[in-house]
Amino acid sequence: MSAGFKKNIRIRAPKVLGTKISVENAQFLISTGAPDFDRVIGGGLAIGTLLLIEEDGSRSYSNLLAKLYLAEGLAVGHPLFVASLDESLDKFVSNLPSEVQMETKVKESPQPQESEDPDLKIAWRYQHLPTGAPDASYKPAEFGHHFDLSRTVSTEQLDAHKITKWSEVDLEREESPDDNLPGQLKSLLASIIKELTDNDCWIKSSVPANEQPKQRTVLRVSLLSVGSPLWKMQEKHLPAFFYALRSILRSSCAVCLATVPTQSLESHVKSRCRHICDYCICPSPAVHIDGKVNPLLSGHNGVFKIHKLPVINSTAPFKPETLDLGFKVRRKKFCIEKLQLPPEVAESEEREQDDVVQPKYAMDFTGCGSMTSKKLDF
DSSP states (O other), X not given: OGGGOOOOOOEEOOEETTOEEOTTTOOEEEOOSOHHHHHHTXXXXXXXXXXXXXXXXXXXXXXXXXXXXXXXXXXXXXXXXXXXXXXXXXXXXXXXXXXXXXXXXXXXXXXXXXXXXXXXSSOGGGTTSOOSOXXXXXXXXXXXXXXXXXXXXXXXXXXXXOEEEEOOOOOOSOOOTTOSSOHHHHHHHHHHHHHHHHTTOBOOOOEETTSOOOEEOOEEEEEXXXXXXXXXXXXXXXXXXXXXXXXXXXXBSEEEEEEEOGGGSOHHHHHHHHHHSSEEEEEEEOXXXXXEEOGGGTTOSEEEEEEEOOOOSSSSOOOOSOSOEEEEEOSSOEEEEEOOOOOOOSOOTTOGGGOOOOOSSTTSSOSTTOOSSSOOOO
């Protein structure tokens, strides 16, 4: 009978660098590098997920989000993996924004003057509470940083960090007609698997309570302009590649951000990519018509569209307050705000509330407080 019983061992959650646990679904989250971006997607990017960013025409805003994503990895100490066949990776990485140093100074509280009676120094109900300023050496855990878009990281910081750049394709292996993926995509997947193994980012069994959990890290993968003409692949290969990549991410402690030029893809290929990926967003720039911008986008650089959010450990996805979002690119930050109708500046003579006819006599109007001559106002 005793063989059917199993000892209940308390399992500890592993310690993962630069993450926080979501209070809604108990999932480890990492920051995107933009606090407003974290807020609208549910607190951050869940580990083991794939974020798809649909590129705008000039790729400026999609590349900006990718730079913030990588800069956050530099700030928290995550290993980085960057891949592209369109961009110069050395130039792209050297232009990552630098972190804004938040200087917080603790003001010293004035010490109470000594008196003859020690009981009169402080109220009796606060006698046993600690006094004085908090310890300046204590630093709370930070999640998400702010970055100065007008400054780039130093060369020393880049040299001290582990950054893997993939831009050369190993085509020594001959392709067969039965392969589902071309050689460059297979080489990219093999490189990602190698980085996961070198950084010990594969998900393992939980550590029992009697053992000390080992500090884990997160591999940040960034793929730039996947599916562009320089990749020399068919459109059917792109969904298959994302499907294989997501299966790798599910069993590893890694997150991938991929930018895709969806404007050059067929509608059915675009819908399949959206379905396979976990997150799908599109920073669409403001369109100028006859030299004017939509009044709804006044002060904004464009519309921040959210096409898909994941469902993790719950029955429904996170839903932001509103999907009518606009983004602004300022000198020192990238912010996302809710779009609101602008106030009416000019008065119009054709406004409905101004179409009021004053009665000639006090008894010309009838019922319900209406001031119009013929119609009743309910």
